[in-house]
Amino acid sequence: EPEVTQTPSHQVTQMGQEVILRCVPISNHLYFYWYRQILGQKVEFLVSFYNNEISEKSEIFDDQFSVERPDGSNFTLKIRSTKLEDSAMYFCASYARGGNTGELFFGEGSRLTVL
């Protein structure tokens, strides 16, 4: 069964440091997403990406965040200068346009802890 893979599974960083979270979406998918979930809270949309550009972003996705698909397989989320409130689970998802199920496939998540 195809799956979305994310690395690292857990990262601990100091406040102010840059963090890059990596995702390998399913190979024939065209749409890519990042979501985050602060402990005990809802899953929140951050950004969607299609055709090598951001198609939509939320208010959370400010100038400290960026996304990139550098090599046609990886999809990365960069946080330039982490804050304590960035501590959360970050989920990557991908979607095949025209797929029969309409299913977004989510990865297992990367837990980010900012100290």
Next chain:
Amino acid sequence: DAKTTQPNSMESNEEEPVHLPCNHSTISGTDYIHWYRQLPSQGPEYVIHGLTSNVNNRMASLAIAEDRKSSTLILHRATLRDAAVYYCILRPRMEYGNKLVFGAGTILRVKS
């Protein structure tokens, strides 16, 4: 984004059917009804989706009211592994890859 209303939590006995309700009175004609679930410490997982007709798959059934203002996710025989948060989400025009907007969902507890 069109809103959905779900009970905060529900409880079921193992091996019994579970009916998880969702109200979406402001649904528009192009909104698909999606259900996802999130098992503890995991990412969300697709369960089922539909537009107007009832749908069945290997995981569950989706019953959609005739006026589409409500729907019910049916797990035919709950197992302990079905304990999760279940999200009912309206997704407009999914062919354009529109995002999913998650609410609080329903926490399903399954008792053995």
